[in-house]
Amino acid sequence: MEAALWRGDQLGSPVSDVESTGFPALDAVLPGGGWPSAALTEVLVSQFSIVEFRLLAPTIGALTARGRTVALVGPALRPHMPGLRHHGVDDRYVVWVDVDAPRDRLWSTEQLIKAGSCGAVIAWLPLVRAEQVRRLQVLASHCRGPVFLCRPESAGRDSSAAPLRVAVRVQTDWQIEVQVLKRKGSPLEESLPLLSMPGGLDTIMTPRLRHPSRLVTVEPSHAVDSPVAAAERKPDPVLEPSRS
Structure with a gap:
């Protein structure tokens, strides 16, 4: 029954242990310099399995390299x-x-957190209530590593007991945009663009393809041509019919 109790002072405790995100710019704005251990972090996305692995893969790699599950x-x-x-x-x-x-996802997440033996737990919980998130936060205090909850972006409008909440979106030129919605301390107004190329592409990507936005050209529209510009345009002998 003790684990079911939520104590307000647990959400205000300082960040003592973290795991690096793998992105120096993101580490620099997070309390303690990374993902907090023994605490919840919410990762809010517009569509599951599109961007969350691009954000969390560096941390997963670092943990598994040390033999952490x-x-x-x-x-x-x-x-x-x-x-x-x-x-x-x-x-x-x-x-x-x-x-x-949803019930099995929540139960499995709780059991893994209670075990406390994982380097990190990442759970996809699209349907979870505020009181359930609060309970997971209390349980996470006994976990050795960070606990991530992947939730819909729309959940950002609701309150949450998670001390850290970030929204992640896909951007052009192999970037992801991270917005820190909630952290301990002062709020962060600006979002962070982070280079996050899908695994393996960085070894075969040509310099030209590393910036795909530069390859997109906008064709000029003739619908808004001025009368002078229209008069100066010469007819194309191939496209325009002969008047003879």
Whole structure:
């Protein structure tokens, strides 16, 4: 019963141990310099399995390289291990818990957190209530590593007991945009663009393709041409019919 109790002072305790995000710019704005251990971090996305692995893969790789187990609870899609290996992820230390029902996802997440033996727990919980998040935060205080809850972006409008909340979106030129919605301390107004190329592409990507936005050209529209410009345009002998 003690684990079911939530104590307000647990949310205000200082960050004592962290795991690096793998992105120096993001570490610099997070309390303690990384993902907090023994605490919840909410990762809010618009569509599951599109961007969250690009954000968390460096941390998963660092943990598994040290022989720490990372548990994945109910990801929307089967984890693509060949791509994760390019981020240094050792799949011998990755546990995939394949569950679909919201109740089973929550129960599996709670049991893994209670065990306290994982280097990190990453759970996809699209349907979770505020009191359940509060309970997970209390349980996470006994976990050795960080606990991540992947939730819909729309959940950012609701209050949460998680001390750290970030929203992640895909941007152009192989970047992701991270917005820190909640952290201990002063709020962060600006979002962070981070280079996050999918695993393996960085070794084969040409300099030209590293900036795909530069390859997009906007064709000029003739619908807003001025009368002078229209008069000066010469007819194309191939496209325009002969008047003879």
